[in-house]
Structures are given as C-alpha cells and as structure tokens.
Amino acid sequence: MGELVVDKHVKYILSVEKRKDSFESVVLEHLRMNGAYWGLTTLDLLGKLGALDSNEVIQWIMKCQHESGGFAGNIGHDPHLLYTLSAVQVLALFDKLNVLDADKVANYISGLQNEDGSFSGDEWGEVDTRFSYLAICCLSILHRLDKMNVEKAVNYIASCKNVDGGFGCTPGGESHAGQIFCCVGALAITGSLHHVDKDLLGWWLCERQVKSGGLNGRPEKLPDVCYSWWVLSSLIMIDRVHWIDKDKLVKFILNCQDTENGGISDRPEDAVDVFHTYFGVAGLSLLEYPGLKAIDPAHALPVDVVNRIFFQKYTNI
Numbered sequence: 001m002g003e004l005v006v007d008k009h010v011k012y013i014l015s016v017e018k019r020k021d022s023f024e025s026v027v028l029e030h031l032r033m034n035g036a037y038w039g040l041t042t043l044d045l046l047g048k049l050g051a052l053d054s055n056e057v058i059q060w061i062m063k064c065q066h067e068s069g070g071f072a073g074n075i076g077h078d079p080h081l082l083y084t085l086s087a088v089q090v091l092a093l094f095d096k097l098n099v100l101d102a103d104k105v106a107n108y109i110s111g112l113q114n115e116d117g118s119f120s121g122d123e124w125g126e127v128d129t130r131f132s133y134l135a136i137c138c139l140s141i142l143h144r145l146d147k148m149n150v151e152k153a154v155n156y157i158a159s160c161k162n163v164d165g166g167f168g169c170t171p172g173g174e175s176h177a178g179q180i181f182c183c184v185g186a187l188a189i190t191g192s193l194h195h196v197d198k199d200l201l202g203w204w205l206c207e208r209q210v211k212s213g214g215l216n217g218r219p220e221k222l223p224d225v226c227y228s229w230w231v232l233s234s235l236i237m238i239d240r241v242h243w244i245d246k247d248k249l250v251k252f253i254l255n256c257q258d259t260e261n262g263g264i265s266d267r268p269e270d271a272v273d274v275f276h277t278y279f280g281v282a283g284l285s286l287l288e289y290p291g292l293k294a295i296d297p298a299h300a301l302p303v304d305v306v307n308r309i310f311f312q313k314y315t316n317i
C-alpha cells in the first residue's frame, strides 16, 4: 500500500486555487466559497495553511458578504447558508473571526428559521436538514446559538428520523449518509444526541462498508471517498467507529490518490477534484492517519481551531 503523498496534494490544491480559468473553476464559480473551505481546511490538516496569503483570502471573503449579513459563493452572487458557514469556517481557520459583525451574520441565519423549527437555505425557502446543520454549526462557531430557537430546531431534526435509525432531508425522506451527518452533527453541537438510537444507527452506518473497504451512502450504492467523511464522522459522534474495518478504509482512500499529480478522487479509477481531496484527507484524519491534524467531527474544522473558538480566554466576538 502506498502512503499519503502530502506534498503532491498541497501542490494540487495550490494549483487549483491559481487556475481560476480552468474547467473546474468555471463550473464551480458559484461555489467558490465552498471550494475555499475544502481547499484551505485540507491544507491546514496537512499542516500547510501558511503556504497561502491569508490577507488576500480574507479580503475576498468579505467582498462576498451581502448587506443582509449572509455570504455568497462569489462576489456579486446571492447569499446562502451554504456559503455563510464556509465563509465563517475559513475565517476561523485563519483566526480572523474578529473581522465579522457576528450579530449581523447571526441575524441573517436566525431569520431563516421557520415556525416549525426547520431552516430554509436562503430567502427562496427550500427546507432541508442540511440547512438546520449549517445554521446550528455557524451560530455555534459565532457563539450565537441563543439567537435561534434551539428546542424547535432539535425537534424538527428529530421528526426527520426514520425507522432504520437514519435521517432524511425532511420528515419521511429516505435515510442518506450525508443527511445523517447533518442531523447527528446538529444534535451533537446542541447536546441533543439522546434523540439518536446509537445502536440502530451505528448498525446502518457500519453496513455502508463494502468489500473494497470503501463506504457508500445508501444500500446497494457504489463506494465513494466522500462517505469516509459523512459516515465516519457520524460513527465517531455516536461512539460506534470501532464497528468498521479502519485499516481497509485507509487503504481504499489511499488507492484513490493521484500519486503523480496530487489530489484524491471518489473511486480509484476516477479523476481527482478538490471536494474528494478534502473528504479523503479529512477521513484519514478521523482515522488518525499519522502526520495529520485531528479534525472535529461535528464542526468540520481542525480540533486546534475548534479549541481556539471555545476555550480561548479573551475573544473579540
């Protein structure tokens, strides 16, 4: 088995950041804020965040903020919870949360909570437990959970629980590993994991491991490196990670590397992208692969960053 080609991955991420006119960048233009989070968190986990000019990134992030307080995926685009969390996470990586007007961002987020406790992703109103997670994680980082109705938010998430122990995007929606991460993460952050049947959900999640060692997102589906994050982080949050074969999963992720040009793909035979590079490295971090920073499974940020947010004595926000 090969090793993690750290330097190649660092080079790959920095090159994607520079190639703003590449096919990938054009297709992902509206998601650039998410791309910044994926790329920069990966660099930090690899211990190489210093390779980038933080001032340039921070200035660009602040240009993506809308007058409502929310952030867009790029300059001149519309704000959405998806990009608002990514913007806040990247500022947290650089220890620059103090450039924010935290109350303004928090007001934007809490304004998206609906009467039944659910969240819309933006002013257009689509409702999904993904948005509950985004809102809860972001307000938690900003120390502003008191700005929303946590009890109603938790009850809404609990209403999306299925008989298989998993969670869907709305009540009655099929269980999917991505949605399970969102619901378990939101419940973990709010201290509400008693709503989870840990043995039942743990069983469903560990059955996601297939012969190759990889994990899929639902029964009968193909394995994909991104589920190393969605499934594994959920298993860790409910204390059932020992129910999968960790060594086989490490091998599957390492087999998805482009060992020549860097980057990680969804499956061994596919092309690499920044999204799966992040999930591969974050998955290896959860698996305690040597040389990587530890990542917090609920806030999806390096543990040292999360400790700085919650345990720093003097904070400006």
Ligand code: GRG
Pocket (backbone or CB within 6 Å): 082, 130, 133, 134, 177, 178, 179, 181, 182, 216, 217, 218, 221, 222, 224, 226, 230, 299, 300
């Ligand atoms: C901060 C890590 C982090 C996340 C933010 C946006 C979000 C919160 C979570 C998204 C959760 C989610 C729904 C992930 C699933 C992504 C995915 C691979 C969807 C593909 O689903 P299918 O059904 O593919 O098209 P399969 O793998 O089932 O064939």
Ligand code: ZN
Pocket (backbone or CB within 6 Å): 224, 225, 226, 227, 266, 276
């Ligand atoms: Zn994937």
